[in-house]
Amino acid sequence: MPAIQFHFHGLLIVIEADEAQWLVHYEDYFRAYVPVAALPTTDALRIELRASHLAKRPAESQLERLAQTGIVSLWRAATEPETLWLYAGATTFEIHPSSGRATGYLDEAALAMPPILTNTYSLFALLLLLRWRGVYHLHAAAAQLPDGRSCWIAGAQRSGKTTLVTALGLAGWKPLADDSLLLTWRDEQVVWQPMRKAFHLGNDVLERWQSRLTGMNAQPRYLDRHSVAALEFFQTQELAAQSYATVDLVLFPQVQPITRTSIAPLATSEALRRLAEQSTFFALWKAQTARQWQALLKATTTAQCLELITGEDLLSAPERVAALIA
Amino acid sequence: MQTNAPQPDEAVYVTKAQASFTELLAEREAIILDLDNLHYYTLNAPAIFLWKQLGERVAQTATTLARRLASAFNLNDDTQAERDVRGFLDSLRSFGLIETTSAPAGATASVFEKLTFAAYETPQLRLSNSLSQVVLSGSSTIATAAIATG
Numbered sequence: 001m002p003a004i005q006f007h008f009h010g011l012l013i014v015i016e017a018d019e020a021q022w023l024v025h026y027e028d029y030f031r032a033y034v035p036v037a038a039l040p041t042t043d044a045l046r047i048e049l050r051a052s053h054l055a056k057r058p059a060e061s062q063l064e065r066l067a068q069t070g071i072v073s074l075w076r077a078a079t080e081p082e083t084l085w086l087y088a089g090a091t092t093f094e095i096h097p098s099s100g101r102a103t104g105y106l107d108e109a110a111l112a113m114p115p116i117l118t119n120t121y122s123l124f125a126l127l128l129l130l131r132w133r134g135v136y137h138l139h140a141a142a143a144q145l146p147d148g149r150s151c152w153i154a155g156a157q158r159s160g161k162t163t164l165v166t167a168l169g170l171a172g173w174k175p176l177a178d179d180s181l182l183l184t185w186r187d188e189q190v191v192w193q194p195m196r197k198a199f200h201l202g203n204d205v206l207e208r209w210q211s212r213l214t215g216m217n218a219q220p221r222y223l224d225r226h227s228v229a230a231l232e233f234f235q236t237q238e239l240a241a242q243s244y245a246t247v248d249l250v251l252f253p254q255v256q257p258i259t260r261t262s263i264a265p266l267a268t269s270e271a272l273r274r275l276a277e278q279s280t281f282f283a284l285w286k287a288q289t290a291r292q293w294q295a296l297l298k299a300t301t302t303a304q305c306l307e308l309i310t311g312e313d314l315l316s317a318p319e320r321v322a323a324l325i326a
Numbered sequence: 327m328q329t330n331a332p333q334p335d336e337a338v339y340v341t342k343a344q345a346s347f348t349e350l351l352a353e354r355e356a357i358i359l360d361l362d363n364l365h366y367y368t369l370n371a372p373a374i375f376l377w378k379q380l381g382e383r384v385a386q387t388a389t390t391l392a393r394r395l396a397s398a399f400n401l402n403d404d405t406q407a408e409r410d411v412r413g414f415l416d417s418l419r420s421f422g423l424i425e426t427t428s429a430p431a432g433a434t435a436s437v438f439e440k441l442t443f444a445a446y447e448t449p450q451l452r453l454s455n456s457l458s459q460v461v462l463s464g465s466s467t468i469a470t471a472a473i474a475t476g
Contacts, residue, residue: 067460074460124462268350269357269368269454276359276366276457283364283460290346290361297348 005044006033009135009182009193012041013126017049022106025114026122032196032237045100045129047122055092055105057085066284072120086124091117093125097132115221119200127280130182136292137280138181141165142194142247144174144239145326149248152181152303154278160255160310163205164321167314169234170212171322175199176240178230183295190298191243199230208315246298250275250305251325258311261321271305272296336387339415339424341380349374353443358451360423364458367421372399372449376414380424388412399446414449421453 002020004027006013013030017023027035063075063085075085086093090109095102102125110117127137140154141161151173153161162178169175177194178201184191203224206213217229231237250271275296276282282289306325314321341347344361356374358367369377375398379385385394388411396407418424 067462069462072462074462267355269355272348272350272357273366273454273457277461280462281460283458286361289364293346293359293361 001048004030004035005037006030006035008033009130009195010184010186011130011133011135012036012044014044014046015049015122016046018051019049022049022111025118029118029197032231032240043100045126045133046102047125047129048101048103049122050103050105052090052092052105052107052110055094057092067281072124074124084128086121086128088121088124091121093121095125095128097128100129100133102126102129113222115227124280128284131281131284131288134288134291135182135184136288136295137195138183138192138275138296139179139278139280140181140275141178142176142181143168144176144236145249146172147326150244150246151249151251152247152275153251153253154275155252155254156278158255160253160314162199162201163255164251164253164308164310164314166199166201166205166209166230167318168322168325169230170209171319173322174236174239175230175234176236183292183299185291185295186243189245190295191245192247192295192299193243194240196231196237196240198227200225201228201230202226205315247300247303249325250300250303251308252306253308253310256309256311258309260313261311261324262309263324264307264309266305266307268300268303268305271303272300275300336389337426338386338429339380339418340383340386340427340429341377342423342425345423347377347381349378358423359457360421362422363456365421365456366454367423368452368454370447370450371444372410372446373414373451375399375443376411376449386427388415391415395449399443401446410448414451417451421451423451 001016002023003014003016004023015023015026058077062078064078065073065075067074072088075087077083077085082096082098084095084097086095090107092105093102104122104125140152143151143165145151153164155161165175165178178199180195182193182195200221203226206218206226216233218226221227231240252266252274276293279292279296282292346359346361347356349356353374354371356369358369372395376391376395379391379394385391388408392404392408392411395401395411396404401407
């Protein structure tokens with residue numbers, strides 16, 4: 001079976017597919033991670049991509065729904081509680097976290113929208129496998145300040161994480177990730193790492209900064225976003241590949257139709273609650289929830305937390321906003 | 327000298343093991359995440375004081391807690407301290423954050439006796455919200471919209 005394999009945050013990932021062409025988009029999505037030729041070990045996490053007619057979905061009456069966002073839903077089989085099913089329209093993933101395996105069943109519609117397949121559906125399956133192994137996903141952007149401090153930018157979709165981290169990059173910060181961080185424990189120490197992938201920048205923002213982003217590779221993605229090679233543009237690939245123990249600054253942006261960006265301190269208790277909310281699958285598997293919570297607490301022990309209401313000046317004068325924060 | 331000995335008819339309380347308590351600002355800001363149901367609570371200064379007394383088994387009955395609360399916050403009104411402690415214990419019980427035990431109350435030396443506390447207010451345990459919903463963060467909404475529009 002055609003496959004790609006690569007080291008990913010301390011684990012070996014193997015993605016196999018019935019058709020070699022299905023792997024092209026995965027190679028592109030995970031291009032920051034160096035492919036390995038070695039035979040996979042039993043510790044590898046495996047995702048197989050197969051034709052949809054091979055799926056043996058349980059009857060709905062046998063399933064318990066764990067989560068639903070739009071048409072994406074996560075289910076657990078009553079008869080086989082360790083098996084999870086992720087339904088997402090044209091794809092179905094059967095996930096066996098304890099054995100580190102997931103199978104994605106795809107139909108033609110899924111293959112017609114490969115960025116969604118690679119970025120969302122397969123990623124959710126992979127994040128579940130990672131979670132079982134103690135690697136936790138945080139829905140946040142990250143950057144390094146010019147003085148070397150580290151910063152997370154956390155918030156729900158459309159809160160402006162990608163725009164803010166890119167704006168801060170234009171102002172001299174070093175962008176590391178636009179929406180995905182991974183936290184884990186190593187020798188009882190917390191480490192977090194950016195997930196290295198393309199940023200997904202709004203078309204309107206890309207157009208607005210056209211002259212400042214000259215030379216940035218940008219590919220249309222879907223709807224109103226472009227996939228941009230931001231780590232390459234800001235030359236932060238090496239920084240993004242490093243591990244960090246703590247974070248110094250945590251920002252919670254919110255886009256508002258105002259002229260000037262404003263900033264206010266946020267109580268740590270509220271900041272931690274919001275970080276837990278942005279921790280994917282936080283409520284799943286008690287032992288992992290406890291470890292993930294302790295990881296969040298430890299990583300943010302000395303962090304300053306700020307709420308940022310971003311206005312028009314973020315686009316027109318990113319340097320002013322960066323100075324306001326720093 | 328005051329003792330921690332409970333009154334004969336008084337329950338002895340202990341904090342629930344699954345309640346993860348974290349002090350964020352010494353004696354001023356703290357949170358509890360109940361890992362059983364993922365309810366998330368914030369505590370004010372007197373509530374932090376009482377929780378730590380319970381958690382460290384310094385005082386575990388309403389009477390001993392009230393005595394220590396009054397002492398720590400310089401309350402002259404013992405009746406108020408007792409009333410506030412019983413109210414706080416009621417909240418903890420209703421949220422399932424404490425349990426009664428048949429073990430005798432502990433008598434560990436208090437770590438608070440030399441500290442100065444903030445001005446007194448009624449101990450408050452505030453349920454912020456529950457984090458029990460399994461969250462699919464990320465690009466799913468965008469993806470959903472993309473599929474819906476073809």
